[in-house]
Amino acid sequence: MIAELSHFALFVALIASCCQAILPLYGSLAKREPRAAWLMASADMFTIIAGFTVLFAFSGLVWSFISSDFSVALVTNHSHSAKPLIYKISGTWGNHEGSLLLWIVILVLFSMGLSLSKQQMHSVLKARVLAVQGIVTTAFLAFSLFTSNPFTRLDPAPLDGRGLNPILQDIGLAMHPPMLYLGYVGLSMAFAFAVAGLIDGRVDKDWARVMRPWVSAAWCALTLGIALGSWWAYYELGWGGWWFWDPVENASLMPWLAATALLHSSLVVEKTGQLKSWTILLAIIAFSLSLVGTFIVRSGLLTSVHSFASDPARGVFILGILLVAIGIPLALFAWRGPQLVSLKQTQLISREAGLIANNFLLTAATLIVLIGTFYPLALEVATGARITVGPPYFDATFTPVMSVLVVCMAIGPLLVWRSGITPSARTTLAAACIGASLASLAGLSLVNGLSAAAIAGLGLAGWLGISVISDLLFRIKPFRPGARLQRLKLISGPVWGMWVAHFGMVIFLIGALGEGLFQTEVITRAKPGDTIMLAGQEAKFTGVEARRGPNYQTETAVIDLFENGRQMTTLYPEKRFYPAARQTTTEAAIRTRLSGDHYIVLGDGDAEKGYTLRLYHKPLVSFIWLGTIFMALGGGIAILRRRPALKKTVEPA
Amino acid sequence: MTGKSKRLAVFAVIAAMLSGGVFLIMSALQDNIVLFFTPSELTPEKMTARQLRIGGLVEEGSVQIDGLQARFSITDSAAVVSVLYTGALPDLFREGQGIIAQGKFENNIFRAENVLAKHDETYMPREVAESLKEQGVWKGDSSK
Structure with missing residues (x-):
């Protein structure tokens, strides 16, 4: 019923x-x-x-x-x-x-x-x-x-x-789709505003002011949704990684990159009325990429653990929706777009120019991911050759572009609308240079034989981190006496949001670098009673026992972790067998600390010949997800603490 | 410069940057693609690639495990490739299962760096399913 x-x-x-x-x-x-x-x-x-x-x-x-x-x-x-x-x-x-x-x-x-x-x-x-x-x-x-x-x-x-x-x-996966969808679908609001703006060509500062909170909300949800997915892949798949450049991950990253660009370009529209046609185009692209993200992936076109179904009727319907959702707005755009181009000159040293650079880099990054994701599909359709594009491609293309973006993230906020720089810009940039050098030197002294890219990465984290902190201090002036609270209140929500989100990027970089540069991995065949050395700690493998969960049976390994003879914890990596689905899964056991994770996976084997064990020590890996929480928090602050619009009649004349 | 020629110049710069960028992306792509073959599609020339992926069924009776080292053969019923792999095998790795191995050839033995078998019992990697269908070996439903 x-x-x-x-x-x-x-x-x-x-x-x-x-x-x-x-x-x-x-x-x-x-x-x-x-x-x-x-x-x-x-x-x-x-x-x-x-x-x-x-x-x-x-x-x-x-x-x-x-x-x-x-x-x-x-x-x-x-x-x-x-x-x-x-x-x-x-x-x-x-x-x-x-x-x-x-x-x-x-x-x-x-x-x-x-x-x-x-x-x-x-x-x-x-x-x-x-x-x-x-x-x-x-x-x-x-x-x-x-x-x-x-x-x-x-x-x-x-x-x-x-x-x-x-x-x-799994709890991560229970929350991941709703959060991701909140982001994808939230971009439909940007799309709706773009199409509404194209219908009459009335795109102005007010249009951007009304649209921006919706874009921010979608962006926050998308950020958290992607982070949840990555966290789930980290602890559930048992491969020890947090990002695999899998087509499905890429499909969620593309709308995020486009939405990030949109967030910044709509700021230009709101403040100066420039970049109107580009912002509209970006809104259409961002939502189209969301649609691609949800449906091309789910239709099974891209091979992945995530694809649900491949029913041709559904595929055709999805393709139809996509063509209409992209085609009609683009036709509208071709008709209205030229009227929206503003002919105001942009100064090279201005906030607008900085945000244009941001958009240029984010668009390039989106294009890189797009090509890397769909090239195998296109090639298979065209020639029948079956290929995959793996992490090396993205390391060679995506990483350099994002590195330049991080350099710009430190400079952009020091630029002033229309023309010029903030009074403290030079000092801040000098401090950032020192921060970058110190971070690189620290890395060099800690680890032998760091690659040039690794040193540059550490430098970038230092550069951006110090510049955000310095910019914040110069604007708040906490050390100057008198009216401190007043100065705090003078700073608007969106500026706070920017600082928090940009600092989230710094935290994320620390996590990604810590995990990428300093991780230890041991794969071994161990018998009960064996002790395995892992990054200065000892893992004592006691044995494997059978256990029972609510709807599964397990083989659970018992491993005690010691540091300097003192027991830190006991970890229980296991294999689960689900009778209802007749499937086996591997559950990694993870000891999470802010300083780093210990991560152990149980492989196949028996007590006679020993079990395959994979052990990792991943320094600072939690910072990856902590950083994304900061980014989303920044977006949230920007929405909630917006100044109300100046009171004026908004009804049509 | 007049307005028109200025706009033309801006347009030319953007076009040059865009085509340069796409060229860089495509050349990075060409260097980093990993081709997929079934055992019978392999030729001596293809076996020289830096990285490739081989897909098929794990041949019955071919699996020998010694500590962390596994030796087995991948077959598509028309040809067989011997594989050597060091590391942890996936949960669903077993004889008769469809798998994909990524790695490179050394002395006619495929040294795998990665072995993938998906988490679902009835799942068959798409590439494997398609090529097995072409060979007429397997007639299952690839969407499961």
């Missing part, structure tokens, strides 16, 4: 979002329509109706999973009654149909957010943005209902489900 009601609710949502797409847009375009104002205002009503019906349908699906209703095909295929509650819930989106519905849920949440927000904006703009959101919602609801219905029934209902892939039964 619940499944049928939910299915019906999705149809109601389809009709509502159709109305949300058409009526307000018609109202905003029809000049002689007497009910134009009413039509535009109706966008709110339809947004709310579509929103609540989609939420109802999604709750219905979640309920089917929680109550293990195996008469619903999706539940049978992806759940099992013996699964812990949290993974029954996360099983809802651990499959194609459910993840698509989650995608739509987040889409309507963003629409409702805009509809209910107290942001001051032009009513015509609001109506059009909601209409574009309505178009996107309609397309995806149709996709869900006509090709990927999550509520298909099974008759007779089986006694139990086929379980969820055990490596997907």
Whole structure:
């Protein structure tokens, strides 16, 4: 019953979002329509109706999973009654149909957010943005209902489900897709603003002011979503790495790079009214890359652990949505774009120029990832040759571009809008140079035979870190007496956000460099009783015992970790066998400290011949994810502590 | 300079930078691609590559494990490649399983640096599934 009601609710949502797409847009375009104002205002009503019906349908699906209703095909295929509650819930989106519905849920949440927000904006703009959101919602609801219905029934209902892939039964992975989707779908708002702006060509500072918080929100979620995915891959796959340049990872990195560029270019629009056409193009590109990220990957075109299904009808539908979502806005852009080009001169030494450099580098980085990800696909289609593009390509291309970007990240904030530099810029840059040299020297003295790239990397972390701190100190002047609090208050939220986010990049660099340059790896065959040396510590392998989990059986190795004869901890890496799915997984055991992780993986073997063990010491690896949390925090501060817009009438004249 | 010629110059600079950038990217790409072959597709010329990937089934009865070292053969039923690998094998590595090994040839033995078998029991790496279908050896469903 619940499944049928939910299915019906999705149809109601389809009709509502159709109305949300058409009526307000018609109202905003029809000049002689007497009910134009009413039509535009109706966008709110339809947004709310579509929103609540989609939420109802999604709750219905979640309920089917929680109550293990195996008469619903999706539940049978992806759940099992013996699964812990949290993974029954996360099983809802651990499959194609459910993840698509989650995608739509987040889409309507963003629409409702805009509809209910107290942001001051032009009513015509609001109506059009909601209409574009309505178009996107309609397309995806149709996709869900006509090709990927999550509520298909099974008759007779089986006694139990086929379980969820055990490596997907994990807290990191339960949170990763919703967070990532929040980012992907959040970029639909930027897209909607871009298309709305293209319809009448009214793109101005106010347009950017209203759009920016939505881009920031999407960017924060995307940052955290990617970080969660990387963290999951780190501890769950047992390969010891945190980024593999896998097509699926690349697919999430591309929209992030584009969104980062968008975040910075829309700042230029908001402050000076320049870069309008570029910002619009970037918004369209960012959302297109999100669509590619979600759907090309999930359609199974790119080989990966993440691909769910390869049904040709779905592939065609996805391709259709992609072509329309990219094609029509680009056509609009070709028509309107030239009118938006501002002819103001930009000074070479100005904040605008710095942000243009930022956009140039981020666009180049996006292009590099795009080519590296899709070249194998294109080559296979063209010649039939099957290739992979691995980390060496990205090391040779992506890393240098990002390094230049980090150099610029220290300089950009020292530039002033229109022309010139801040009074403290020279001192700050000198301090940054010293910071860079000290970091490089420290690395050289700690480790023998560092590569030039490693030394440069350390230098970059020192350079950016010192410049952010110095810039902050010069603006706050904590050592000058009097009115300290006043000075703190003078600094706006977005500036704080920038500092925190940029400093997050420094923390991230420290983690990536620590893990990359100083890690120790030992692969060995050990018998119970053996002791293995790992980066100055001793790992004593006691043996392997059989254990039982809620829905699996294990082989668990017991390994005591000693430092200078003192026991630090006992680690239990294990292999799990899930009878329901008839699968084995490997669970790494990790001792996490801020100073570094000890990471042990149990391989195959037996007590006679010994077990294969992989042991790692990864200094500072947690800083990688800590850095991304800082970045997201910076984005959050920038949204929440924005100064309200100057009071003025925003209704049309 | 007039406005028009200035804009032309800016456009020329951007175009030059873009084509230069794409050229650099493509040359980095050419140096770093890793080709995939099945055992029967290999030729002596292809075996000289710095890095390549070989995919197929682990031949029945070919696996010998000695400590950390594993010797086994990859087959697509038409040809066989001997593989030597040092390190931890993936969970689902076993005889008859579809796998991909990455590495290079030394004296006609493929020294693998990496062995991949995906986490799903019924999973077959896409490249392996396709080439086995071409050979007519395996008729399973690759989408599982």
